[in-house]
Amino acid sequence: MKLTKTILASTALTAVASMASAEAHMANEMTIVSWGGAYSNSQQQAYHNPYMEMTGVEIINDESSAEAVAKLRAMNEAGNVTWDVVDVVASDAIRLCDEGLAMEIDPDEMLADAPDGTSAEDDFGDLLVSDCFIPQIVYSTTFGYRTDMVGDTPPTSVCAVFDTETYPGKRALEKRPINNMEWALLCDGVAKEDVYDVLETEEGQQQALDKLDTIKDDVIWWSAGADTPQLLADGEIVMGSTYNGRLFSLIEEQDQPVGMLWDAQVFDLDGWIIPAGLSDERKARALDYIKFATDTQRLADQAKYISYGPARKSSAPLVGKHAELGIEMAPHMPTDPENAKNTFLYNYEFWADYRDDIDAKFQAWLAQ
Amino acid sequence: MAALTPISRTPVSFYVPVVAAAGAFAGLFVGTAQGSGLLGIVVGAIAMGALAYVLTQIIKSETPSRWGTVVLLAVVGYFLGGLPAMVIGGIFGWLFAWFSFWLYEGRYRAKVPPYLTPMQVLWHFTFRVICGAILVFLITPILVVMPLSFNAENFFTFTPEMLRFDPAGYSLKHYRDFFSSSDWQNALRNSVMIAPVATLLSVSFGTLAAIGLSQPHVPFRRAIMAVLISPMIVPLIISAAGMYFFYSRIGLQGTYLGVVLAHAALGIPFVIITVTATLVGFDRSLTRAAANMGANPVTTFFRVQMPLILPGVISGGLFAFITSFDEVVVVLFVGSAGQKTLPWQMFTGLREQISPTILAVATILVIISICLLTTVELLRRRSERLRGMSPG
Numbered sequence: 140m141k142l143t144k145t146i147l148a149s150t151a152l153t154a155v156a157s158m159a160s161a162e163a164h165m166a167n168e169m170t171i172v173s174w175g176g177a178y179s180n181s182q183q184q185a186y187h188n189p190y191m192e193m194t195g196v197e198i199i200n201d202e203s204s205a206e207a208v209a210k211l212r213a214m215n216e217a218g219n220v221t222w223d224v225v226d227v228v229a230s231d232a233i234r235l236c237d238e239g240l241a242m243e244i245d246p247d248e249m250l251a252d253a254p255d256g257t258s259a260e261d262d263f264g265d266l267l268v269s270d271c272f273i274p275q276i277v278y279s280t281t282f283g284y285r286t287d288m289v290g291d292t293p294p295t296s297v298c299a300v301f302d303t304e305t306y307p308g309k310r311a312l313e314k315r316p317i318n319n320m321e322w323a324l325l326c327d328g329v330a331k332e333d334v335y336d337v338l339e340t341e342e343g344q345q346q347a348l349d350k351l352d353t354i355k356d357d358v359i360w361w362s363a364g365a366d367t368p369q370l371l372a373d374g375e376i377v378m379g380s381t382y383n384g385r386l387f388s389l390i391e392e393q394d395q396p397v398g399m400l401w402d403a404q405v406f407d408l409d410g411w412i413i414p415a416g417l418s419d420e421r422k423a424r425a426l427d428y429i430k431f432a433t434d435t436q437r438l439a440d441q442a443k444y445i446s447y448g449p450a451r452k453s454s455a456p457l458v459g460k461h462a463e464l465g466i467e468m469a470p471h472m473p474t475d476p477e478n479a480k481n482t483f484l485y486n487y488e489f490w491a492d493y494r495d496d497i498d499a500k501f502q503a504w505l506a507q
Numbered sequence: 508m509a510a511l512t513p514i515s516r517t518p519v520s521f522y523v524p525v526v527a528a529a530g531a532f533a534g535l536f537v538g539t540a541q542g543s544g545l546l547g548i549v550v551g552a553i554a555m556g557a558l559a560y561v562l563t564q565i566i567k568s569e570t571p572s573r574w575g576t577v578v579l580l581a582v583v584g585y586f587l588g589g590l591p592a593m594v595i596g597g598i599f600g601w602l603f604a605w606f607s608f609w610l611y612e613g614r615y616r617a618k619v620p621p622y623l624t625p626m627q628v629l630w631h632f633t634f635r636v637i638c639g640a641i642l643v644f645l646i647t648p649i650l651v652v653m654p655l656s657f658n659a660e661n662f663f664t665f666t667p668e669m670l671r672f673d674p675a676g677y678s679l680k681h682y683r684d685f686f687s688s689s690d691w692q693n694a695l696r697n698s699v700m701i702a703p704v705a706t707l708l709s710v711s712f713g714t715l716a717a718i719g720l721s722q723p724h725v726p727f728r729r730a731i732m733a734v735l736i737s738p739m740i741v742p743l744i745i746s747a748a749g750m751y752f753f754y755s756r757i758g759l760q761g762t763y764l765g766v767v768l769a770h771a772a773l774g775i776p777f778v779i780i781t782v783t784a785t786l787v788g789f790d791r792s793l794t795r796a797a798a799n800m801g802a803n804p805v806t807t808f809f810r811v812q813m814p815l816i817l818p819g820v821i822s823g824g825l826f827a828f829i830t831s832f833d834e835v836v837v838v839l840f841v842g843s844a845g846q847k848t849l850p851w852q853m854f855t856g857l858r859e860q861i862s863p864t865i866l867a868v869a870t871i872l873v874i875i876s877i878c879l880l881t882t883v884e885l886l887r888r889r890s891e892r893l894r895g896m897s898p899g
Contacts, residue, residue, distance in 0.1 A: 170844055176860030200690075201844035202855040213748075217755035221843050365861040372662040393661055 168197045169223040169424055175202030176365065177388055181444035182226070184462070186432040193431075196424065207231060211240045211414055220414050223425045226275070229268050229408040230487055236271035241412040242422070243270045249426055251434040253453035262435070262451045266408055268487055273433050274410040274450035276441065279473035279482070280318050281404035283371055283386040284378035286396045297403035298326035300378060301350065303357055311367045311379025314360035316347075316501035317490055318380065318405050321483060323350035325403060331481075335489050344497060348504045360505070371397050383473050387446035391464060391471070401478040407485040410450065448474040512621040514613040519564070522610035523556050529606060530555020533599060541587065559607040569608050576604035591670050649873060656681055656866035663861060681867040691864065694852035701763070701848060702831040705770035709827035712771070713778025714820055718812070720779075721786045732779070739776040743836045746773070751840040761843030769841045770834060774827025781826070785819025785890060818890035822883045829879060833872075 171187070173179045179200060187198045203210055207227050214220045227235065235241040244250075246267060250259035260267065266274040284294055289306055299306050300322065312319050324334050324343065327350040337343035351358075359376060361367055367381035368389045383404065389395050411433070413425045431437065438449035439457035446468060449455065458468050469475055473482075531552035538547010562572040577600040584596020609615055619631055659678040660666055668676025685691045716735055720728050738746055750769050751760060759765035789812065797807040813820075835850035842851070849868065856865050 172844075174859055175855050178859075199844045201847075202859060203844075205858065213751065214755075217752050217760070219755035219760055221761045363858045363861075365859060369662055369664075369861045372660070373664045 167195065168199060169421070169428065170199045170201055170221060171224045171226070171428075172201045172203050172207060172222050173226040174204045174364075177445055178384065178447075181441050181447075182432075184444050185441040186428075186437055189437075190428060190431055194427075196428075208234055208240075211235060212238070214414070215240055215416065220416050222414055223417065223421055224428060225412050225414060226409065227412055229272060229274070229410065229485070230490060232272035232410065232412050233269045233487060233491060235412055236269045240415055241271035242415050242417075244273055244413070244429075246273070249430060251430050253435050253451065255453065257453060262453050264452060266450050268408065271412050272408075272410050273412070273429055274408045275433060275438065276409050276447035276450055277406055277474055278409060278447045279383045279401075279404040279406050280313070280380055281383050281386070281473070282378050282380050282400040282402075283367065283389065283397045284400055285371060285374060285376075286398045288374065288377045293398055294378065294400055295402060297322055297400065299400070301326045301354055303354055306377055308377030309357050309359050309370075309375060310354065311359045311361050311370050311376045311381075313380055314362045314505070316497045317485070317494070318483075319351060320344070320347040320497065320501075321405070322403060323347040326350065331483075334483075335486055338489070338497075339493070344500060348500065352504070368393075371395065383471075384445045384447050387471050391461075391466065399478075401473070402481050403483060404473055404478070404481075405483040405485055406473065408450065409447075442468050442472070446471040446473075448472040512616050512619065514617050517611060517613050519560065522563070522607065523559050525610055526559035526603065526607050527552040527556030530558075530603070533603075537587075555603055558603060559611070562604060562607050563611040572608070573601065573604040576600040589670065590672055652866050652873075653870050656863055656870045658863050658866075661862060663863060663866070681863045684862075684864045685867050685871070688864070691849075691852060691868065694847050694849045697846055698832055698849040701766050701770060701846070702828050705767045705774055705831040706824050706828040708767065708771035709774030709778050710820060710824040713775045713823060713827070714782050714816075716775070717779045717782035717786060718808075721783060735779055736776045738773050743773075747837040747840040750837060754841055760841060761845070763846055766838055766842045766846045766848075769837050770831035771827075773834065773837065774830050777826035777830065778820070778823035781819045781823035782816060785816040788890075789815055815893070818886040818893070822886050822890075825879050825883050829876060832875075 171182075173182055179202060183200070187200075190196065191198055201222065204226050207225050208231050211220070211222070211225070214222070225241075232241065236243070246259040246263065250273065252258055253262045263274055266277070268274075282294075282297065282300065284299075284306075286293065288308060292305070294300075294306060300310055300312075320338055321334050324337055324347050325331060327346060329337050329343075329346075338347065359370060359379075361370075361379070361381070364382050364385050367376070367379035368385050370376045370379055371389060372393070372395050378400070383399070386397065386399055390397050390399070411429055413422065413429065417425060433451075435451055435453045436457065438451050439454040439459070441447070442449055442454075442458045443460070443462040449458065455474075458472065460466060461468055470477065473479065531548045533555070534547040534549070534551015535544055536547070537551065538544045541547065558576065562576065566572045566575070577597050580600030580603075581593045581597035584592035584594070584599075587596075615632065616628065619628055623631065654669070655663055655665065657677045657679065658664070658666065658669065659676055659680065666676050670676075719725060720732055720735075725731075747769075750772075754760040754765045754769070759768065793811055793815075794807050797811045798804075802810065832848075833850055834848075835854050838846065838848050838851055839854070842848070849872070853865050853868060856862060
């Protein structure tokens, strides 16, 4: 008898207590979704901590950006959107915007002006690639190589990836066609400005896959940004593509014998969206946070913790030294003139139109 | 068991090829590590075959041969790969010297029945080797994780310092990271808050269901049982997606209570199964005797039935606890970031940033699991002993 009563009582108590605490928290709490790891840490330091101190709002981190599109769809279907601000790459933002899952933003009205009075719209410029997207950083996908495995001739061109004679060993490439197809064509003699014209055609796609086929046996395919740094640290691969911030951390923070190959790096954007269908109170809080977190100083602050370039023009001169290592961050930015001699910008329009088609071909080729 | 079969020495044409074959097998691994698997096979076969011949035909005396081989192979190992290879070489030396004499003296026949044919003897030992290989296959991944969790680097890599057994290559920093990082501590707190409550609910409901379903007069017993067991059979991702939409509608998604209920639903089948199994050995005449003496059903349950089926209840509860403690799919759907549990944190950690902190946590969880499973096993033995004693 006593046991049942205790069990019932304790269950009821915990249930009530948890519901009560959930209620109490809801009022002044927001869930921000991001990618985790060093990237989330940089946001925590540059945006979340000062914002929480300033406003008393409690920020909960959810590291679900990788499946943000699928989860937002499910939340929308279930009528229960639990996220307030979501960090996504630009192509995901475009998709979410098209599907009506993200809120449209008026930059001049909702975002802070630059310190010199330039409007937000002009300050972000071309990087506002979608009506729902507030850019935050410019990052690039590029190659790192083991300095002790390439002999006396460190690679200077992206085509070293396809040159298994000079640089024997495994390479790591991302398990998707984007970027790999462009690099393959570039190294198969296609001029940079013609890459997307060629890739639109069946023959062009086949040409790219044929070029990739020449190194297929030497490729380890990665799907998480942390894979390549791990493989490089292990000496399992001689070179591999990943995000430039990961390589920075590997080289400067972890002190591994790895060099950067900036040639033909592909720029991409990462930034915020606010999910559609939030209550007015939550929407107001999300907008307030966004306005704070994307102002000129905050974007420059983030570059103290990770080597991604701020998306505002006005932030660039404010980029300083790394918060712990004390090294100048500007030369490690993908946008630094020295690094950006030969670059691509992720072609949002092209991949929006051709992604499904080329993805299918790429996956079929992988499975062969 | 005493020696069943008189043993005699075997001919050279038998044991040298067998030892050579074993040497080829070991050589495959050593050779692959040194760069050429094929060369390893050949060298391994020749070296070990010759070794067996020299030990048994030329040196003959067993004890010095064994120690000599250990030293010899340890030295070879040291030149091939330093200190760790020396240890491995020593172990190989001990193994091969023992193996040579074991075959040469015919000791392998001593403990098998005398009427077995050579093929049956062969199968007798092949079977044991296969069992051992499966065990190694299952355990190795776990054993690799443990030393790596003491890595001084931030990668899943055996550094040269670690392989030299240099203390500088080892550190407790990933354990420190686990105990000092607020992310991991929140996750641990959530897991510790969710699992016991979910277990409590699973045990209460599961035990009641098992007792009810063991009554012969309950209609549709099999159908009800099937429904209750279904969370164990339905793919987890399907339960999770279903729970997500259902809990969203009724406002439980993203709450502590929601995760607890979801985990309780997953734990109930384990409790039902273990308790039903214990009830099979339970003597119903005991409850009738209690009723005869004036005890009401509730008193009978707590005073008579419960103590007897307690081992089943506890082992079911432990399974339910481990289910909740290790579960990642359902909590990803039903929970929100505020209910991030340890497995969830490990999952995101693995995907976004491969840090050995995960290995440190894994090691801690493995140790907890071993403790829990040992408890289950001890309880099971106790229950078996009790059942053996109970009448009927």
